[in-house]
Amino acid sequence: MVSYMKPAPxxxxxxxxxxxxxxxxxxxxxxxxxxxxxxxxxxxxHLNNQYPWGIWIGVDVAAGVALAAGGFxxxxxxxxxxxxxxxDIVRPALLTALLGYTFVALSVSIDIGRWYYIWHPxxxxxxxxxxxxxxxxxxxxxxxLYIEFLPIVTERFINHVNLKGIFSFLNKPIERLxxxxxxxxxxxMFVFIIAGVVLxxxxxxxxxxxxxxxxPKMHPLWQTPILPLLFLLSAISVGFPMxxxxxxxxxxxxxxxxxxxxLSRLGSIVPPILGIYLAFKLGDMFIRETxxxxxxxxxxxxxxxxxxxxxxxxxxxxxxxKAVLKSPLWLFIASCxxxxxxxxxxxxxxxxxxxxxxxxxxxxxxFGEISVTVGFIALLVLLYRLIVFNFPVxxxxxxxxxxxxxYAIRGxxx
Amino acid sequence: MEKQSRREFFKTTxxxxxxxxxxxxxSTKAAPKNILSEDRMGVLVDTTACIGCRSCEWACKxxxxxxxxxxxxxxxxxxxxxxxxxxxxxxxxxxxxANHQNxxxxxxxxxxxxxCDHPACVSACxxxxxxxxxxxxxxxxxxxxxxxxxxMVACPFQVPSFxxxxxxxxxxxxxxxxxxxxxxxxxxxxxxxxxxxxxxxGPRNDLIKIARERIKRNPDKYFDYIYGEYEVGGTSWMxxxxxxxxxxxxxxxxxxxxxxxxxxxxxxIFAYFVPPVSLYALLxxxxxxxxxxxxxxxx
Numbered sequence: 190m191v192s193y194m195k196p197a198p199x200x201x202x203x204x205x206x207x208x209x210x211x212x213x214x215x216x217x218x219x220x221x222x223x224x225x226x227x228x229x230x231x232x233x234x235h236l237n238n239q240y241p242w243g244i245w246i247g248v249d250v251a252a253g254v255a256l257a258a259g260g261f262x263x264x265x266x267x268x269x270x271x272x273x274x275x276x277d278i279v280r281p282a283l284l285t286a287l288l289g290y291t292f293v294a295l296s297v298s299i300d301i302g303r304w305y306y307i308w309h310p311x312x313x314x315x316x317x318x319x320x321x322x323x324x325x326x327x328x329x330x331x332x333x334l335y336i337e338f339l340p341i342v343t344e345r346f347i348n349h350v351n352l353k354g355i356f357s358f359l360n361k362p363i364e365r366l367x368x369x370x371x372x373x374x375x376x377x378m379f380v381f382i383i384a385g386v387v388l389x390x391x392x393x394x395x396x397x398x399x400x401x402x403x404x405p406k407m408h409p410l411w412q413t414p415i416l417p418l419l420f421l422l423s424a425i426s427v428g429f430p431m432x433x434x435x436x437x438x439x440x441x442x443x444x445x446x447x448x449x450x451x452l453s454r455l456g457s458i459v460p461p462i463l464g465i466y467l468a469f470k471l472g473d474m475f476i477r478e479t480x481x482x483x484x485x486x487x488x489x490x491x492x493x494x495x496x497x498x499x500x501x502x503x504x505x506x507x508x509x510x511k512a513v514l515k516s517p518l519w520l521f522i523a524s525c526x527x528x529x530x531x532x533x534x535x536x537x538x539x540x541x542x543x544x545x546x547x548x549x550x551x552x553x554x555x556f557g558e559i560s561v562t563v564g565f566i567a568l569l570v571l572l573y574r575l576i577v578f579n580f581p582v583x584x585x586x587x588x589x590x591x592x593x594x595x596y597a598i599r600g601x602x603x
Numbered sequence: 604m605e606k607q608s609r610r611e612f613f614k615t616t617x618x619x620x621x622x623x624x625x626x627x628x629x630s631t632k633a634a635p636k637n638i639l640s641e642d643r644m645g646v647l648v649d650t651t652a653c654i655g656c657r658s659c660e661w662a663c664k665x666x667x668x669x670x671x672x673x674x675x676x677x678x679x680x681x682x683x684x685x686x687x688x689x690x691x692x693x694x695x696x697x698x699x700x701a702n703h704q705n706x707x708x709x710x711x712x713x714x715x716x717x718x719c720d721h722p723a724c725v726s727a728c729x730x731x732x733x734x735x736x737x738x739x740x741x742x743x744x745x746x747x748x749x750x751x752x753x754x755m756v757a758c759p760f761q762v763p764s765f766x767x768x769x770x771x772x773x774x775x776x777x778x779x780x781x782x783x784x785x786x787x788x789x790x791x792x793x794x795x796x797x798x799x800x801x802x803x804x805g806p807r808n809d810l811i812k813i814a815r816e817r818i819k820r821n822p823d824k825y826f827d828y829i830y831g832e833y834e835v836g837g838t839s840w841m842x843x844x845x846x847x848x849x850x851x852x853x854x855x856x857x858x859x860x861x862x863x864x865x866x867x868x869x870x871x872i873f874a875y876f877v878p879p880v881s882l883y884a885l886l887x888x889x890x891x892x893x894x895x896x897x898x899x900x901x902x
Binding site: 226227228229230231232234236237238239241242265268269270271273297300301302303306307309310313314315316317318319320321322324379382383384386387390391394395398399400401402403404405406414417543545546547 | 635686688690723726727728729730731732747748749750751752753755756757759761763764765766767768769770772773854855856861862864865866868869870872873879882883886887889890893894896897
């Protein structure tokens with residue numbers, strides 16, 4: 190890369206027709222959310238005693254956590270393995286993970302009956318509960334993500350603290366505090382970065398352990414003791430496709446050129462991970478001989494086939510092709526397929542596979558449930574836009590950069 | 604992050620490591636109460652004796668302060684047309700199933716929480732709101748519950764129910780084996796009212812003997828199987844009947860405790876925090892090596 194990239198706030202108009210549409214979707218979701226808060230979960234959802242968990246857990250929480258995996262996979266690649274050429278994508282991935290997990294926490298809070306007791310797991314422990322493990326790890330990881338984001342905040346405000354009027358005397362102390370914070374953080378940040386990766390591997394896998402206890406209530410196509418491994422592998426394999434997906438959308442939305450060089454490189458890492466995931470998934474199927482369930486035609490067998498074929502096998506073949514890696518459009522499509530595959534996998538595990546022996550009717554999400562889920566996603570996109578407009582997250586070409594020879598050589602190599 | 608001396612690196616890593624190690628010793632104490640007493644009580648349900656009068660449903664509601672019709676109205680047998688499940692307004696229900704051996708003698712089965720010896724809900728509950736008491740009852744603590752409904756996902760008998768239509772303090776409702784009554788020496792409400800002694804309350808070990816005895820004495824009357832003796836590691840409530848109840852009222856379950864695999868995985872991942880701490884150390888090592896390599900490349 191010859192041009193030099195540097196993270197900077199985007200300078201464009203915030204409000205576009207698309208933004209207004211998103212706002213409407215978000216408002217619709219908030220309306221149903223208020224319904225849930227004032228009249229209870231039953232008033233808004235189709236959940237009942239037979240189907241206690243619906244899409245708020247399957248999509249908002251389980252898929253949300255998986256799709257925010259870009260944060261820890263890029264952190265591992267960029268910071269732990271010091272692949273510095275990926276630095277441009279670490280910040281956007283971090284922001285997505287941060288917002289993703291924030292909304293996961295929010296979704297959990299509204300799905301539980303007593304949202305005001307969300308803090309209970311912090312002091313009431315149950316070490317044998319997979320959900321407890323997920324809860325604690327997500328809480329700590331969310332904190333770690335906010336700490337990892339702090340340097341971006343200090344970078345934005347150092348030398349820019351400019352309070353007006355009677356508060357102007359505070360400018361100097363705040364400036365000094367930020368400097369101190371920045372210096373201190375840069376010394377200990379590695380602790381948090383490693384912690385973030387460890388916490389992620391823990392709760393990504395424990396999320397898979399969640400449904401193991403449901404035993405025979407879960408369809409055998411999905412119910413397996415290696416669920417935690419499958420969840421971890423699928424989360425790692427969706428990490429980079431998710432980063433590619435976001436980068437391309439952001440580039441298009443902000444009128445930047447997609448950083449194809451980095452993205453193609455990222456894409457080339459996908460096949461081995463996705464391949465391992467597929468191997469375990471199919472291997473598990475053959476060892477437990479669950480392929481017999483594929484011969485009967487029902488919701489479960491169809492959903493499983495779609496998930497594996499369109500979500501894993503086809504994108505795996507695509508990512509193996511050099512032509513796909515070089516073409517922005519095809520790379521985007523391949524990434525979308527992996528994301529679709531993991532999203533569907535989480536929905537399947539938590540909703541499709543859940544077949545209790547005594548039920549009066551099957552579960553399908555209500556309009557209210559879908560509204561809240563879609564509304565949250567819209568809100569997330571709006572917040573993402575707001576933050577990248579105000580903080581140095583997305584890398585743009587740095588006009589003021591005067592390259593030093595040493596780095597220029599290193600840069601041009603890549 | 605850039606200027607990090609080797610000593611500092613180790614120092615900080617060590618602090619984090621010991622902090623995590625410190626956590627682990629606390630967590631072992633934080634398990635919910637889960638007692639499996641030799642003398643735990645149980646109930647033997649002899650479904651051949653049950654006449655489907657549903658007095659137990661009435662007694663249960665009355666004992667738990669749930670609004671109910673008068674006892675006379677319970678003689679209405681049309682409710683048996685549909686299968687019913689326990690819910691927030693009925694912690695126990697009686698269902699009637701056809702008996703193909705003898706159409707004149709349908710099988711009436713009372714359903715409620717089975718009070719497992721190794722309860723999935725106790726294992727699953729995020730805050731440890733469920734506990735298995737010394738007398739065999741599996742009870743729920745409203746002070747802890749956050750309403751996540753994971754117990755409902757976990758329960759192999761699909762028993763706990765949730766107050767979906769309450770915005771504030773919705774509760775998980777299920778049979779509590781009349782914990783408040785048995786504590787003061789009274790019988791569970793349903794056992795006390797049963798007019799035909801279809802329900803026998805007593806130490807679980809004795810109940811198994813009684814059940815065996817009854818089946819032995821009347822091999823024509825009973826199907827030779829005690830449901831609940833071994834199901835998911837054994838349950839406090841056990842059933843005998845004129846047909847195989849696994850075909851009608853109850854799910855076919857293995858004899859391994861329901862939380863088994865899940866707990867094994869969970870404890871495997873967190874074996875004294877060794878795996879997470881090792882992973883932390885490994886990543887720290889990789890980070891340090893790649894950083895040094897990068898630095899030497901640049902020099």
